[in-house]
Amino acid sequence: MNSIILVAGARLQVVLLLVFSAYMMLRGHNAPGGGFIGGLIAATGFVVYAIACGTSDARKALRFDPANIAGVGLGIALLAGVIAVFWGDALFTGQWLFIGATEDSKGIPLSTVLVFDIGVYLVVLGAILSITFALEEAV
Amino acid sequence: MDTSTPTRWITLAGLLPVVVSGSLFVWFAQMIPVIAAGDTLRFVWAWVPSLGVNVSFYIDGLSLTFALLITGIGALVMLYSARYLAGHVHQARFSLFLTSFMLAMIGVVIADNLLALFVFWELTTITSYLLIGFSHDTLKARRSALQALMVTGTGGLALLAGIILIGTTAGTFEMSEINAMPGVLTESVMYLPILLLVLSGAFTKSAQMPFHFWLPNAMAAPTPVSAYLHSATMVKAGIYLMARTHPSLSGTDVWLWTLTIAGAVTMVFASVMALRQTDLKLALAYTTLMALGALTLLLANDSGYTITAAATFLIVHSLYKAALFLVVGILDAQTGTREANKLFGMARAMPITAAAAAIAALSMAGFPPFLGFIGKELKYAGAIAVASEPIFVAGAVLIASALMVAIAGIVSFRPFWSKSGDPIAGVKEAPWPMLVGPVVLAVLGAFFGVFPDVLATTLVNPTVASILGDAQPAKELKLWAGVNLPLFLSIATFVLGFAIYAYKLPLRAALIDITTRAPSFDNGWDSLMAGVANGSKWLTRTIQTGVLKQYMFVTFGTAFVVLAVTLVMRTTGVPSIAWPALEIWDWLVFFLVLSGAALTAVTNSRITAIAGLGVVGIGMAMIFIFYSAPDVAITQLLVETLVVVLFAAAALKLPALAPEPFKGRIFDAILALGLGVVTTVILLKVTKGPIDRELTTFFENASWTEAFGQNIVNVILVDFRALDTFGEIAVVLIAGISIFALLKSKPEEDKP
Secondary structure, eight states, X not given: OXXXXXXXXXXXXXXXXXXXXXXXXXXXXXSSOOHHHHHHHHHHHHHHHHHHHOHXXXXXXXXXXXXXXXXXXXXXXXXXXHHGGGGTOOTTOOOEEEETOOSSOOOEEEEHHHHHHHHHHHHHHHHHHHHHHHHHHHO | OOOSSOOOXXXXXXXXXXXXXXXXXXXXXXXXXXXXXXXXXXXXXXXEGGGTEEXXXXXXXXXXXXHHHHHHHHHHHHHHHHHHTTTOTTHHHXXXXXXXXXXXXXXXXXXXXXXXXXXXXXXXXXXXXXXXXXXXXXXXXXXXXXXXXXXXXXXXXXXHHXXXXXXXXXXXXXXXXXXXXXXXXXXXXXXXHHHHHHHHHHHHHTTOTTSTTHHHHGGGSXXXXXXXXXXXXXXXXXXXXXXXXXXXXXXXXXXXXXXXXXXXHHHHHHHXXXXXXXXXXXXHHHXXXXXXXXXXXXXXXXXXXXXXXXXXXXXXXXXXXXXXXXXXXXXXXXXXXXXXXXXXXTXXXXXXXXXXXXXXXXXXXXXXXXXXXXXXXXXXXXXXXXXXXXXXXXXXXXXXXXXXXXXXXXXXXXHHHOXXXXXXXXXXXXXXXXXXXXXXXHHHHXXXXXXXXXXXXXXXXXXXXXHHSSSTTOOXXXXXXXXXXXXXXXXXXXXXXXXXXXXXHHHHHHHHHHHHHSOOHHHHHHHHHHHHHHHHHHHHHHHOOOOHHHHHHHHHHHHHHHHHXXXXXXXXXXXXXXXXXXXXXXXXXXXXXXXXXXXXXXXSOHHHHHHHHHHHHHHHHHHHHHTTOHHHXXXXXXXXXXXXXXXXXXXXXSOOOOSOTTTTTHHHHHXXXXXXXXXXXXXXXXXXXXXXXXXXXXXXXXHHHHHOOSOHHHHIIIIITHHHHHHHHHHHHHHHHHHHHHHXXXXXXXXX
16 A cells, blocks of 8 residues: 555554553553553554555564564463462462562562563464464465 | 395394393293193283273283293294394384384283273284385385274274273173173173174284285285284284183174184185185285184184184194294295295205294194194094084084195295206305294194193193183193094095195186186275275365355354254243343444444445444444443454454455345345344343352452452453463464464465
């Protein structure tokens, strides 16, 4: 599609959608969002970009092969689950670290659950993009 | 395989199997005193305790006789193979297969638990497949291997079904316990199915008519394999099974007549076919069939004579047949041919081979003072004592034995001593590792003939005891039993046998003429296989049309029928629909979804249809929002968007829809409406009942306190049920890769 408006819009949109997807993923534990939704939003951004500028540009912008992104995501999710074993818990038990926690506040909560969600995010992003790109290239 | 040039044959791959089988032979041999004294040994390990499946081994006379034959002949055959296959590129593979086979075969004969027996049974089938197909670069070997696998494997499945029936009928899978319960199977209503299934397994394995055709084809295997698997051991597994189940399955008319007829027909057919062959190895293969038929025939009965005859003949046959196969292997290796028409007077060049062949053949022909003579006398005595038709059985034995005499002459007299043609020049005696086997086996046949008591007390009587439950009925093994009917029959056998030998050439010509006209089982097998392949093709074409619409129709149609039938049968009454007070936005969504669905159903453009479906999906997402499920709503919206985008990309390539919109879609519409109505009714019925809020309450309480999150949906996904999520994202990844692979792979060119 050769539309200057679409190309210019898509360039802006993909940035916004990526930031938004990260925001949605991070807030997921306490508000609507999460890795799955975040991954879908990020994928939408790249899909729009691919429609506007072509898949080869979109692949370049993504930098990594989408299938690899998905594979790495699955590995991260697995790692986040397996780590619990080192604390003597069952697999996939969430492990938490509250940095600077006080009586009133929990400080900055870091957890393996978040790492797991990042894995989910990457799998969804990678899988959808490998399908979309392949489909668009096949057509 | 040229053994004339010196090759390094002392290799680990060649000799390790000899050590393994030799050690096992010694281990089993030291049990002889215990077993001969009338005791039995049993070893038990729990395997699947929850199902009551044990790995239990039971050693009595029958097991021990088989185990000694397997390990003893095994050691000799493996020594032979070490030299025969020395330097072969796949010698290590061969040794592995052969040793695996031996261990599986030992498992078959000493397993007490029938399920364990079945596992070992199938292992012998698989190793046999690998060994027959050892020369896998020839089409014949591959076909023969597959044929043997199919025939014996099918029989194996029947056996498994029979074993399960035995287990449920008797309440145990331990054969020793089942045999200790007289009548538990024969008086059961399941007796006939059990018998037929078990005999299917035994008959296919032991190549009884009409399942015999795979055995001659199995001669595509290297000669040591034929000597070991297809004459001395594996094909006797069926015989072992019949002997092992003899106490609990025999004694009925069905058993008696099935075994008698199958055995007699196989025996006579095989000995006639043996005469027809010019390939010495094939001739031996058919005499093996004859022996298996004779053993089946003898096991049909339960008199002392027949069972003693069976036990003795089993040992006799294994000794002489393995020896003769090895001799033919030597002839083949040293001269390059095993055609009866080309081999004459080789005794001068290969004196030791000739001597071994002569002794083994004399035993096979049943001359005194060899063990074969005792075996044959007992067979006649047993035939006269059978419960079915003594004249018919004795006649069959007479014909088969006379033919054996003739074939013994063809296989081992003519190639070595006949002066009808010139010996092949420049042939040397085989190296000693190949001579040990035939010599030892042949000499054992002679030794036991002169001292039959040694064999009787150690192996034959305990075997009879395990089949009949008691060693008393066992008949004495002796060379001179006085002037009686079996002796006259023996003399008649020799006369007839010599006559057949004298006229073998015209007889063979006549037989070849007849058999080429008669329909062959082997061709029948090919037609059967072709039929199966065509049937599968037809079935695949019929149900796998490749048209997505038809798959969807069948899937939804099935769902509709199952749901509707369940609904009608399980519930009564029409659900009352209480219209709740709907707000204006509820009505908006309702009409949005409805119009989206209607648009999809009537439009002729794919893009319009997918956009219409997108409207339906967005309507659904709005319903989720109304009922406070924002996460689900967001996901739904995003997925809908992506699906529309993806489909739009694909739709560019798809052809336009067929122009007549309604005619072909009327059934689709009916199905869609039906499924929708049924689903609605079910939902209405389900929501009538009280809702269990236990899980909801748990997650509401635990989400913040235990998992530090307020968004319950996400907390469940990443924490409480993280393992499920992990499985799901793995599926997402696999789906992504699969679709990628499908799209990227080039469509396969149609092959002619």
